[in-house]
Amino acid sequence: MDMKEDEIEKIRDAVSEYITEGDLRREISTNIKRLMDLGTYRGIRHRRKLPTRGQRTKTNARTRKGPKKPMRA
Template sequence: MVLLFQQNFQEHKLVRQELTKVYGINKFLAHQICDSLGFALTLKVQDLTASQKEKLVRLVQRYYVTGSDLKRIVDQDIQRCVTVGSFKGFRFIQGLPVRGQRSHTNARSCRKKKIV
């Protein structure tokens, strides 16, 4: 196991696949990151050299918001909607769908009472 971005990456898996474990990096971004660094499609985590790991970490930290920083930004955005008193904020407070989805017959899991 290799520790990168506070995640344990399995050595026998592909770098592109393991990058998606990081919160904030999806398949498209993982593909884009590996292409910009010149990694092969079949490059595995165990085959990464120390300089490649360093370049990978530096690139992600410089150009992408990931992990706990991204979670904090999302939480701040939600809290801003709530404090402003927008309709979106009220929907967040009530635990209902926020982006205009139907809630009469759907969104049952969203409408359940949350145990605090």
């Protein structure tokens, strides 16, 4: 079941309206870098590798914080 040329063109036009792949990654990373440079709360949380959207960190957030570090005496 092959698609006709006009159907392919419609799909291509629809996809071209969105930011995709490398451009999207670049935009997201520049947005995060901008937040860090401005020194906003979210930027500081990114810099410290902590959750940025209000989650608790006392007991959870292991994915973002990494594996537990042993206590030193």
